[in-house]
Amino acid sequence: MSTADTSPRKLPGSLNANRQLDRWLRINRDGTVSVFPGKVEIGQGILTALSQIVAEELDVAMGRIRLSPTDTSYSPDEGMTSGSQSITDGGAALRYAAAEARDLLMQRAAAQLGVSLEQLSVTDGTVTARSGGSVSYWDIVTDDLLAREATGDVPPKPAAQHSVIGAAVPRRDIPAKVGGVPSYVHDLDLPGMLHGRVARPPSYGAKLGALDEADVRAMPGVVALVRDGSFVGVVAEREDQAIRALQRIKRIARWEEQANLPESTDPRFLLKETSEDEVISEKRDEAAAGRAAKTLEAEYTRPYTAHATIGPSCAMASFDKGRYTIWTHSQGVYPLRHDLSKVLAVKPDQITVIHCDGAGCYGHNGADDAALDAALLARAAPGRPVRVQWMREDEFTWEPYGPAMVVRLKAALDANGNIVDWAEELWSNSHSTRPGAQKGVNLIAAWHLAQPHEPSPPRNPPLPGGGSHRNAIPIYEFPNQRVTNHLIKRMPLRVSALRALGATANIFAIESFMDELAAAAGADPVEFRLRHLKDPRARAVIETVAAKAGWKKGEKGDGSRGRGIGFARYKNGACYVAVIVEVEIGNEIGVKRAWAAIDAGLVINPDGLINQTEGGLIQSVSWALKEAVQFDRERVLTQTWDDYPILTFEEIPQIEVTVINQPDLPPLGAGEGAQGPTVSAVANAVFNAIGARLRDLPFTRDRVVAALT
Amino acid sequence: MAITLTVNGKKHEVAADPETPLLYVLRNDLKLKGARYGCGLGQCGACTVIIDGKAVQSCDVPASAATGKAITTIEGIARNGKLHPLQEAFISEQAAQCGYCATGIIMAAKALLDANPKATEGEIRTALKGNLCRCGTHQRILHAIQRAAKELRQ
Structure with a gap:
């Protein structure tokens, strides 16, 4: 027998790795439907979109859906909520699971009513049967109905329905x-709760020397000092007491530091x-290649960029009788548990990780x-939950930044202004050092313990999605091209996944360079892009945004105002966005103003899609x-x-987002599509306005002045 | 030491060090979790409450400095079980992504509209310059505040 015959068939999305139907859904006798998503809410509205999918496929009202928080004691393992994959992974799983659940319910109803399914x-x-007579899901359901493996055989509804x-x-x-109702892990308030703070080293490699522990222990409210x-x-009784103790530690602790950061912030x-x-x-x-008539070269950079969440990270933990319970806003409760179990030296099943919303x-x-x-x-205060709230400087100095990058481009135009050769090289660290790797531990505290854990080796997610090389391969059609990825393993600053990963810098470089080439060819930037694009969906977003903005062929800025365009298909396989x-x-x-057009295939929730696109656009302008x-x-x-500083209310543009819905096509990840196109549109607009080409992010006043002189 | 605070029209005696920032007293002693910690330095506005009619960053005010004053938090602006028009407008406009900054912004907007019901978009933007939003929900938030202002004027 061949292995192909024994391996289970491939099921859609995350259903493949979590095959039991009742892992995803439960139909309750009280008229509700419990849904167990493995993806988590991070402000992107995913739980509403997943509820819509279940309500649609089951034919029940939205109000009946009860979402259970993602929890390692019962939720399906969907890894990370990242990379704009929640609709394509978790959404697909729930879509097929709900369609199959409906089918099972219908078969049971048909038997009870003594009629055929039709x-x-x-x-x-x-x-309801056409001949009269009806039953409800809630009457006919039994626990065993969904206690079975999914087949994936029941097709979801067609778009027309x-x-x-x-x-x-x-x-x-x-x-x-x-409404101000407690909503975030930050707001959890458990009986007997204590407050913790960690005094992080002043720099990455710093070693703790002298610390008068007794001095700290004697402070009001201090319950434990962990060194x-x-x-x-x-750990202290009150939060203000924990902060005072933290400030005291910072004043009296002696650290041995190293000077090992790059010599300049220039990438x-x-x-x-x-x-x-x-x-x-x-x-x-x-x-x-032989037709090359004119050659251009340019180099673009992006600096280390912070996530800069508004709510610094927070978690609660309790340790009781050898078991840990952790409340967290992690994007992956299972990968986190994997790393925690290594550091705490307990089996994963002795740790329950529960997701709560975060900022x-x-x-x-x-x-x-x-x-x-x-x-x-929490280990130092058994039986009492300990809430740890990072301070603002903890988040800014210890979060893993979006890596610095350099992208070099060289291209040749023929006599007609067509690109006949394209060479691109990029330099970057990996964009993924999340927890959950086989080797090592990717959690800061683990690196600082007396018996430290090594960080896991960085991973560069493979193409076509890619990590540092995400969107490095242009989707324009060039007869000659060569793209080289230089992956740098040494990470002087802590780095990891920032929304869009390498796509931001790669698209910034490609789309800026397309504008430079258009100018060299004497062509309009919109027309020049279309000239090199065959994919009709790519062309459609560019044409749509140009029409919405009233783009005039060859339009020129007036010395202070100007407009520019940027375009990409995120990951070269997810949503299409032009800005x-x-x-x-x-x-x-x-x-001042921004227009965006997005094609994300089948749209689950258009308002959610617009909200994400507006937000991505504003964050990218920042x-x-x-x-x-x-x-x-x-x-x-x-x-x-x-x-x-980040963009403030006084500085935000007026934005108009146009959605091109494709109800008969599969949904495409859309949470990170606006980033690269927006950054490049800003650079191109500055050039259009004042003739200054900005190739280094961010575009500060000094850089504008330098580019003009 | 005991501090007496008047929050949402009710008097509370709190056993806290007088230097404790008001934010921690609201969140931990009074269990009012709607004002949120963002920076502890008065730079982001997530902790905004209204004290004697003025929008104030509660992370940056010692609790003792608020004694004898009228403190209003997000939990105190609903009337007769009905959300405040600003809160309703945030729902109508779906003016949140993560929502962490939203309560502080609503309080800053309420202080503005209480003092200046006819605030223009420019005045709203200026009033919110100390409130940061990282998700980029600004445009919807501005629409929501203008919608609420209209509602409140009627």
Whole structure:
């Protein structure tokens, strides 16, 4: 017998790895439907979208859906909530599971009513036979109904029958969140709860020397001081007492520091690092290359960029009779548990990790680290839950930044202004050092213990999605191209996944360079892009955004105002986004207006999609104009919002998002599609306005002045 | 030491060090979790409450400085079990992504509209310059506040 015959068949999305139907859904006799998603809410509205999918496929009202928090004691293991994959992974699983559950219910209803399946219709869980007679899901369900493996054989509804999918259903969680109701892990308040703080080293490699522990222990309210190697934390009865003890530790602890950060914040230090080099795309057409008439070269950079969540990371942990319970806003409860079990030296099943909402994270921030902090401190106060709230400077100095990057481009135009050759090289660290790897532990405290764990080796997610090389391969059609990825293993600053990973810098470079080439060819930037694109969906978003913005062929800025375009298909396989922005340049660059067009295939919730796209656009304008992590040879200097300004209410553009719905096509990940196109549209608009080409992010006043002179 | 605070019209005696930032007293002693910790430095606005009619960042005020004053938190702006028009407008406009900054922004907006019911979009933007939103929900938030302002004027 061949192995192919014995391996289970492939099921859609996350259903493949979690095959029991009742792992996902339960139909309850009280008229409700319990749903167990493995993906988590991070402000993107995913739980509302998943509820819509279940309500649609089961034919029940949205109000009947009860979502259970993601919890390692019962939830399906869906790994990380990241990479704009929740609809394609978790959504697909629930779509097929709910369709199959409905089918099982219908068969049972048909048997009870003594009619054939074709005679039945369903409204909000009530199954009615054409000849009269009805039963409800809630009457006929039994526990064994969904206690079976999914077959994946029941097709979900065709788009023409959708009434809940595609509707702008309001988010389930917003009323509580604007009502001031406790909603976040930060708000948990358990009986007997204590407050913990960790005194992080002043710099990455710092070793803890002298610390007068008795002095700290004698402070009011202090219940425990935990010192283990260079990890030091305090537990107190009151939060203000924990903060005072933290401040005291920071004053009296002696640290031995090292000067091992890059010599400058300019990302070009990467060019001198040892790298692993790989040609990731190559096409040759000698005849076309021979037509080269004009060659252009340019180099683009992005600095280390912070997630800069508004709510610093937080976690609660309790340790009781050898078991841990952890409440966390981690994006992956199972991968986190995997790493926690190594550090706490207990089996994974002795740890329960429960997800609670957090503030927006935009990728891998301090959430997982705070969970280990809480567990280590809870161990010193058995039986009492310990809440650890990171301070603002903890988040800014210890979060894993979006890596610095350098992208070099070289291209040749023929006499007609067509690109005939394209060469691209990029330098970057990995964009993924999340917990959950086989080797090592990716949690800060684990590195500082007396018996430290090594960090896991960085992973660069493979193409086509890619990590540092995400969107490095242009989707334009060029007869010759060569794209080389230089992956740098040494990570002087802690880095990991920031929304869109390498796509931001790669698209910024490609789309800026397309504008430079268009200018060199004397072509309109919109027309020039279309000239090199065959994919009709790619063309459609560009044409749509140009029409919405009233783009005029060859339009020129007036010396202070101007407009520019940026486009990409995220991950070269997810949503298509084109953005036009209008800038006004006075003392600083201001982005006044923005238009976006997005094609994300089948849209589950158009308002959610628009909200994500507006948000991605504004965040990217902030990256483009303002953001860079500051450091010297020893320390990260970015500690407060004064050191890391972001876009404010006074500076946000007026935005118009147009959705191109494709109800008959599969849904495409859409949470991170606007980033690269927006950043490049800003650069291109500045060029259009004042003729200055900005190739280094962020576009500060100094850089505008430098580019003009 | 005991501090007496008047929060949402009710008097509370709290056993806390007088220097304790008001935010921690609200959240931990009074269990009012709607004002949120963001920076502890008065830079982000997530902890905004209203004290004697003014929007104040509660992380940056010692609790003792608020004695004898009228403190209003997000939990105190609903009337007769009905959400405040600002809260309703945030729901109508779906003006949240993660929502962590939303309560502070609503309180800053309430202080503005109480003092200036006809605030223009420019005045709203200026009033919110100390409130950071990282998800990029600003445009919806501005629409929500303008919607509520209209509602409140009627």
